[in-house]
Each structure stands twice: as structure tokens, then as C-alpha cells.
Amino acid sequence: MKRKITEIADVIRSKNSGPYELTLDILFKTDADFETARRAKLITPEKICELYKIEAEKIIGIVEFPPAKAIKITIQRPICSGDLGETDVYGAQQHAPLLDLWFETEGPQTGQETV
Amino acid sequence: MTKEFRILSATAILGYGFPIASFEAGLARNPDLIAADAGSTDPGPYYLGAGISFTDRQAVKRDLNLMIQAGLRRKIPVVVGTAGGSGAEPHLAWCFEIIKEIAAEEKLSFKIALIHAEFEKSVILDALGNGKIRPLDRAPELTRERVDSAAHIVGQMGAEPFIRAFDENPDVILAGRSYDPSVFAALPIKLGFNRALALHMGKILECAAICASPGSGSDCMFGTLTNEWFELEALNPARICTTVSVAAHTLYEKTNPYILPGPGGHLDLRDCRFSDQGGGRIRVSGSKFVPADPYTIKLEGARPVGFRTVSIAGTRDPIMIREIDRTIAAVRENVAEIYKNQSWDYRLNFIVYGKDGVMGPLEPHPGTESAHELGIVIEAVAETQALADTVCATARSTMLHYGYPGRIATAGNLAFPFSPSDFHAGKVYEFSVYHLLETEDPAAYFKIETFDLS
Numbered sequence: 378m379k380r381k382i383t384e385i386a387d388v389i390r391s392k393n394s395g396p397y398e399l400t401l402d403i404l405f406k407t408d409a410d411f412e413t414a415r416r417a418k419l420i421t422p423e424k425i426c427e428l429y430k431i432e433a434e435k436i437i438g439i440v441e442f443p444p445a446k447a448i449k450i451t452i453q454r455p456i457c458s459g460d461l462g463e464t465d466v467y468g469a470q471q472h473a474p475l476l477d478l479w480f481e482t483e484g485p486q487t488g489q490e491t492v
Numbered sequence: 493m494t495k496e497f498r499i500l501s502a503t504a505i506l507g508y509g510f511p512i513a514s515f516e517a518g519l520a521r522n523p524d525l526i527a528a529d530a531g532s533t534d535p536g537p538y539y540l541g542a543g544i545s546f547t548d549r550q551a552v553k554r555d556l557n558l559m560i561q562a563g564l565r566r567k568i569p570v571v572v573g574t575a576g577g578s579g580a581e582p583h584l585a586w587c588f589e590i591i592k593e594i595a596a597e598e599k600l601s602f603k604i605a606l607i608h609a610e611f612e613k614s615v616i617l618d619a620l621g622n623g624k625i626r627p628l629d630r631a632p633e634l635t636r637e638r639v640d641s642a643a644h645i646v647g648q649m650g651a652e653p654f655i656r657a658f659d660e661n662p663d664v665i666l667a668g669r670s671y672d673p674s675v676f677a678a679l680p681i682k683l684g685f686n687r688a689l690a691l692h693m694g695k696i697l698e699c700a701a702i703c704a705s706p707g708s709g710s711d712c713m714f715g716t717l718t719n720e721w722f723e724l725e726a727l728n729p730a731r732i733c734t735t736v737s738v739a740a741h742t743l744y745e746k747t748n749p750y751i752l753p754g755p756g757g758h759l760d761l762r763d764c765r766f767s768d769q770g771g772g773r774i775r776v777s778g779s780k781f782v783p784a785d786p787y788t789i790k791l792e793g794a795r796p797v798g799f800r801t802v803s804i805a806g807t808r809d810p811i812m813i814r815e816i817d818r819t820i821a822a823v824r825e826n827v828a829e830i831y832k833n834q835s836w837d838y839r840l841n842f843i844v845y846g847k848d849g850v851m852g853p854l855e856p857h858p859g860t861e862s863a864h865e866l867g868i869v870i871e872a873v874a875e876t877q878a879l880a881d882t883v884c885a886t887a888r889s890t891m892l893h894y895g896y897p898g899r900i901a902t903a904g905n906l907a908f909p910f911s912p913s914d915f916h917a918g919k920v921y922e923f924s925v926y927h928l929l930e931t932e933d934p935a936a937y938f939k940i941e942t943f944d945l946s
Contacts, residue, residue, distance in 0.1 A: 388740070392744065392745050393534060393745065394745055394746055394747045395533070395628075395629055395747075395926070396533060396537075396629075396923050396926060397628075397629035397630045397631065397926070398629060398747055400743075400745065400746065400747060402740075402743050402744070404736075404740055404743075427856075428856055429854045429856070430853070430854065430855075430856060431854070437747060438747065438748055440748055440749060440750070442739070442742070442743060442749045442750075444735065444736075444739035444742070444764070444766050445736055445739035445740040445742065445743055445749070446736065447739075447740060447743055447749075449743055449748070449749060451747045451748070453630060455852060455853045455854060457630075457631075457922070457923050457926075458533070458534075458536055458537070458923065459536035459537040459538065459921070459922060459923060460922050460923075461797065461839055461841065461873055461920075461922070462841060462852070463536075464843060464848075464849060464850055464851065464852040465850060465851070465852075466534070466535065466536040467534050467535070470850050470851075471850075471851060471854060473851070474851075474854075474856050477856075
């Protein structure tokens with residue numbers, strides 16, 4: 378069955394990492410949720426490219442960070458922070474496309490790990 | 493008993509404030525140092541370029557007053573980095589002025605060390621000529637023209653200039669642009685504590701209570717450092733540090749949570765462990781520091797690009813909303829046509845809220861299908877304020893009366909919330925230097941001055 382990312386993540390955020398990069402953090406609710414997301418390949422370069430309409434070379438890195446039950450995605454900013462044409466100087470409102478992510482699980486939705 | 497070094501981090505950014513009760517709870521834990529960083533590049537290039545703080549003067553004075561009085565009373569140093577938000581000369585002078593005011597008003601006598609972080613252009617050009625400067629991230633190669641046009645260029649100091657300043661036994665250190673962890677880590681490093689743990693603890697303390705749950709940028713945090721580990725604890729009963737809240741903070745604003753580059757090397761946190769000691773104390777161990785050879789200092793600079801005028805309006809007409817792209821294109825053409833015989837260099841930009849105003853090119857759904865109204869910011873940037881005014885005014889009046897296809901409402905296309913409709917946003921800057929400078933002496937570029945205030 379289909380489940381939404383917001384069922385298993387309690388923080389989804391974006392922020393500048395220096396003026397040239399934008400970093401996206403997804404913090405999962407439990408270790409099991411983190412594991413579910415990893416196994417379901419919730420975050421892949423292809424999905425990030427599709428969600429943000431960017432080429433793969435604009436992705437600087439995708440890193441899993443188990444101590445925080447987190448996946449971090451860092452991409453190039455379209456322009457350097459504050460350059461003419463800027464829409465979000467702090468980069469704090471670039472997370473919304475991630476809220477639309479969903480994944481397939483087997484079995485009934487129990488709130489437990491189901492994969 | 494294990495040798496410890498205890499630090500009270502007052503607030504995430506000087507001027508963001510902190511509850512007195514949290515601060516006193518920190519003092520009751522007998523800190524060896526009170527510190528805060530005062531800056532960030534997050535608010536964009538304007539503040540560095542214009543020499544203005546993004547934090548409020550009264551708010552900064554309030555925080556400093558409490559910190560300095562507590563430090564003097566307990567005979568422990570107070571350290572503030574990235575004075576005035578960006579840490580160039582005008583920012584340092586602004587913050588020093590506030591401290592002198594506090595000393596006079598509160599009748600305090602103390603010794604202060606100032607550490608300067610603004611670079612002379614000749615110094616940068618010499619280093620550039622010697623091949624000692626390279627771009628950071630995607631910054632373009634540094635050129636003489638970029639150096640010459642910069643309003644201010646600062647270097648982000650590591651722990652070394654602070655360590656040198658501590659030789660003078662100051663009561664207060666006020667520094668220009670600093671690597672945030674330096675203000676916390678310098679004194680323990682000078683005293684022989686483990687550099688990696690001191691820097692990693694500083695990296696978390698610099699955001700104060702943001703690493704607690706619930707997080708806050710306006711509350712204190714306490715750190716205890718030994719040579720085997722460090723511990724963090726929140727000082728406000730309304731929040732608590734957990735292994736997850738502290739680990740999660742390691743992600744914040746960083747490209748990679750395992751490798752954190754800074755002056756003279758990087759922190760390697762791949763073997764880092766976070767453990768809950770009970771009582772809201774989170775212990776961190778296993779942090780490593782990998783020195784870089786040569787040592788590098790990050791340079792930041794901003795240059796003026798013109799003057800900005802903006803006009804703010806909205807539209808509620810479904811046909812205008814449908815025709816918004818064509819309307820904007822027509823407005824651009826009309827402005828270009830009217831002034832085609834002028835050799836004006838201007839930039840006209842439209843930010844359309846309800847379409848892609850927040851995400852611009854990254855917006856996955858740039859259509860206006862679900863929008864029943866749009867917010868429109870017309871932005872003109874030109875070489876003088878008067879020219880920006882002219883371009884903005886022409887764009888605004890053209891857009892107000894433009895006859896887009898299918899138009900039914902012929903009295904005006906825009907709803908203006910304000911009169912006047914157009915606003916001066918003043919001088920505009922862009923980041924023009926974001927580079928690494930190689931150096932053999934990490935403290936040499938940062939001049940130290942001491943003053944006895946009374």
C-alpha cells in the first residue's frame with residue numbers, strides 16, 4: 378500500500394549551507410521508520426532531480442545519518458544567496474516538494490515497520 | 493577527578509536574547525567561559541557590504557550587558573565573535589561602541605581585546621598574485637576586479653587569533669568575523685584540551701539551545717569538556733537535550749554531517765558517539781580533527797551592484813491570473829521600448845507569489861491553476877536610485893493598465909496595499925568573494941588591540 382513520507386518523518390526542512398548550497402534534511406520518527414525509508418529507497422538522486430527539476434550533477438550529496446535517523450540531501454542553489462533574482466535568501470522554504478514523497482509498503486498500515 | 497572545562501553559551505546569535513533564569517542556571521554551574529557568536533552569512537550579502545548589523549542595537553546591548561557583568565563578577569572571560577553580524581571593521585566598531593557605552597553606564601572597569609578580521613585589498617591582491625587563493629564551493633575564480641569592487645572583505649578566523657589574544661589576559665574579547673566554534677574552543681585548546689572535542693563542542697554550542705528539544709535560538713546552553721568527551725545540557729526546564737536532538741543539530745546548515753570543514757582542517761565525525769547520561773546530559777565522544785596542509789582561512793566579500801526600488805501589488809482577477817506570464821512579458825517589452833534610446837543598465841524582475849514566488853526555478857508546480865489571487869513584487873535594480881525608481885514606476889503603471897487578452901476589468905489590473913506603492917530598498921550588494929586563503933601563520937592576518945575601559 379501507499380504511504381506518505383509525513384507518516385514516518387517528523388522533520389522535513391531546507392536551509393542554506395553557505396551561499397552556494399541548499400541542504401535538505403529529513404528526520405524520521407523512529408529507527409524503524411528510518412530503516413523503512415532506506416529499504417523503500419525513498420530518497421534517490423532520480424527522485425530529487427524530478428522533484429526539483431534539476432540535473433543529476435546539481436546534486437552535491439545524499440548522506441544517511443543514523444544517529445539522527447536522518448537523510449540529508451545537498452544540492453546547488455540556482456544562484457548564490459542574495460544575487461539578483463533571489464527568492465529565498467535563507468533557503469528555508471525549499472523543502473515543500475519533499476512533502477509529496479510517498480512509498481510502497483506491504484501489508485496493513487500499522488504504524489510499525491511493514492517492509 | 494577528570495579535568496573539565498565548562499562553557500556557558502548565552503544565545504545562538506548575540507542580540508537574539510536569552511531568559512535570565514537560563515543564564516543564571518548556567519552561572520550556577522560554575523562556567524570557565526561565557527561566549528556567543530554574533531553573526532552569520534544567512535541574512536545575505538547586504539549586511540557585510542553595507543557595514544550594518546542584521547541584529548538590533550538595543551537587543552545586542554542587553555545581551556552583552558548581562559554577559560559582561562556576569563563575567564566580571566565571576567572573573568571569567570567573555571568572548572564574542574563575528575561582531576555586528578558580519579565582522580568587518582564597521583561591525584566591530586559598532587559593537588565596541590556598545591561595549592564602551594555599557595562600561596560607562598554601569599561604571600565597569602575591564603580590559604578588552606579587539607581582534608580585527610577585515611582584510612586590506614592589497615593583502616588579498618598579493619596573496620592572489622602568489623597563487624594562495626582558490627574558490628570555495630562554486631564561487632568563480634577571484635579576479636583583481638572582484639577584489640577592487642568589494643565593499644568589505646573579511647577572513648573567518650580560527651582559534652589561533654583568540655589564543656594569542658588570551659595571552660594579554662583580557663576580561664572580554666570582541667572579534668571580527670570568526671569561525672563560530674572558535675569563540676568556545678580557543679581557550680580550552682590553549683589550556684591543552686583536545687582540539688577535536690573542543691571544536692565539535694563549539695560547533696554545537698554556537699547555536700546554543702537550537703540543539704535541544706524543543707529548540708530555540710534565544711536560550712542558553714551549557715557544555716562541559718574533558719579530554720575524552722564533552723557533554724551538553726539545556727538550562728531551561730522547558731527543553732531537554734536528547735541524543736537525537738544533539739545528533740540532528742550536527743546536520744543543521746551543513747553539507748555533510750560527518751565532515752565539517754573549518755579553518756586549518758576538518759572535523760571528522762564518522763566515529764562520533766552520542767550517549768544519554770541521564771538528567772538531560774548528552775555525552776559526545778569520538779570526534780576527530782584532521783589538519784589541512786596548508787592552513788586555509790575562508791574569505792567573504794560583498795560588492796555593490798546598484799540600487800533597488802520595489803512595488804508591491806496583488807491581483808484577484810482570474811483572467812489576469814491566467815494571462816500573468818504574457819502580461820509580465822509585455823510589461824518588460826514596453827519598458828524596454830520606452831527607454832530604448834537610453835544607455836541604461838537596469839534589471840527588471842517580477843516575483844509572483846501564488847505561482848513560483850518562493851521556489852523560482854526549483855518549483856515543481858509553477859502553474860497558477862489553483863490560485864485565486866496572486867501577489868506581485870515588481871523589482872527594479874539600476875545604477876542609481878533615481879533610475880531604479882523610473883524603471884519600477886514605468887513597469888508598475890504599464891502593468892496596472894495593460895490590456896491583456898480577454899480583459900473584462902478595464903479600470904486597473906493591480907490592487908496596491910500601500911500608498912505610495914513604490915519603495916526604496918536602497919543599495920544592493922552581492923557576495924563577490926567566497927574563497928580560501930592559504931597561510932603559514934593562522935593568526936598573522938588578524939590584528940589584536942587591547943584597551944582598558946573604565
